[in-house]
Amino acid sequence: AQTVTQSQPEMSVQEAETVTLSCTYDTSESDYYLFWYKQPPSRQMILVIRQEAYKQQNATENRFSVNFQKAAKSFSLKISDSQLGDAAMYFCAYSEVRGGADGLTFGKGTHLIIQP
Amino acid sequence: DSGVTQTPKHLITATGQRVTLRCSPRSGDLSVYWYQQSLDQGLQFLIQYYNGEERAKGNILERFSAQQFPDLHSELNLSSLELGDSALYFCASSSGGSGRETQYFGPGTRLLVL
Numbered sequence: 340a341q342t343v344t345q346s347q348p349e350m351s352v353q354e355a356e357t358v359t360l361s362c363t364y365d366t367s368e369s370d371y372y373l374f375w376y377k378q379p380p381s382r383q384m385i386l387v388i389r390q391e392a393y394k395q396q397n398a399t400e401n402r403f404s405v406n407f408q409k410a411a412k413s414f415s416l417k418i419s420d421s422q423l424g425d426a427a428m429y430f431c432a433y434s435e436v437r438g439g440a441d442g443l444t445f446g447k448g449t450h451l452i453i454q455p
Numbered sequence: 456d457s458g459v460t461q462t463p464k465h466l467i468t469a470t471g472q473r474v475t476l477r478c479s480p481r482s483g484d485l486s487v488y489w490y491q492q493s494l495d496q497g498l499q500f501l502i503q504y505y506n507g508e509e510r511a512k513g514n515i516l517e518r519f520s521a522q523q524f525p526d527l528h529s530e531l532n533l534s535s536l537e538l539g540d541s542a543l544y545f546c547a548s549s550s551g552g553s554g555r556e557t558q559y560f561g562p563g564t565r566l567l568v569l
Binding site: 371372374376381382383384385386389391430434435436442443444445446447448 | 457488490497498499500501502503511513543545547553554555557558559560562563565
C-alpha cells in the first residue's frame with residue numbers, strides 16, 4: 340500500500356519569510372498525482388497545489404511552489420512571503436492513476452504557525 | 456467555496472444509533488468520495504462512487520454504507536454507532552474517477568457520538 344510521510348508535525352515561520360514543508364511517499368507506480376491541501380481552523384480542505392508525476396517541471400501557484408524529486412519520492416512545499424492567513428494544517432496527498440482509483444492517501448499533516 | 460455541499464454540518468447522537476450524511480457534488484462532477492478525519496486515524500479514504508456505481512473501497516467499516524443516486528448526490532449511512540466513530544466526515548467530488556482529477560472537498564459533517 341502507498342504511504343505518505345510528513346516528518347514535521349509542526350513548523351513555525353516569521354511573517355514574510357519562506358518556509359518549506361517536507362513530504363515523502365512510497366509507491367511502486369510510475370503514474371500518479373501529488374497534492375498539497377490546506378486545512379485552516381475552519382476545517383475546510385482547500386487545494387493548494389498539484390503535481391503530475393510524469394511532468395518534470397515543478398508546479399507553482401503564486402507564492403506556493405513544490406520541489407518534486409521523483410527518484411527520491413519527495414514532494415516538498417515552499418511558501419514564500421508567508422502571510423498570517425497561511426496558518427493552517429497542511430496535508431500532502433497521493434493519488435494513483437489506474438482503472439479504479441483508491442481515493443487520496445494523506446500524510447498526518449504539518450501544523451504551520453505564522454509569527455507576526 | 457468548493458461547490459460541494461454537505462448536510463448536516465453538525466450531528467450529535469448516541470451509541471447504537473444510525474445516522475445519514477448527505478453530499479451534493481460540484482455541478483458536472485461524476486465522482487464522489489467519502490473520507491473520515493479523526494485524531495487517532497488522521498484522514499482516511501472510505502469509499503468512492505462514480506456515476507452511481509461503487510468504484511473503490513478504502514477503510515470503510517461493515518457498519519458503514521454509502522450510495523450515489525441518479526442525480527449524483529451521495530449518502531453515507533453509519534449504523535450501530537460507537538464512541539470511536541466521532542469524527543469529521545468529508546465528501547469530495549471530481550469530474551472523473553481515474554485519480555488524475557483534483558478532488559474538491561465539502562465543508563464536512565462533524566459527528567459526535569455520546
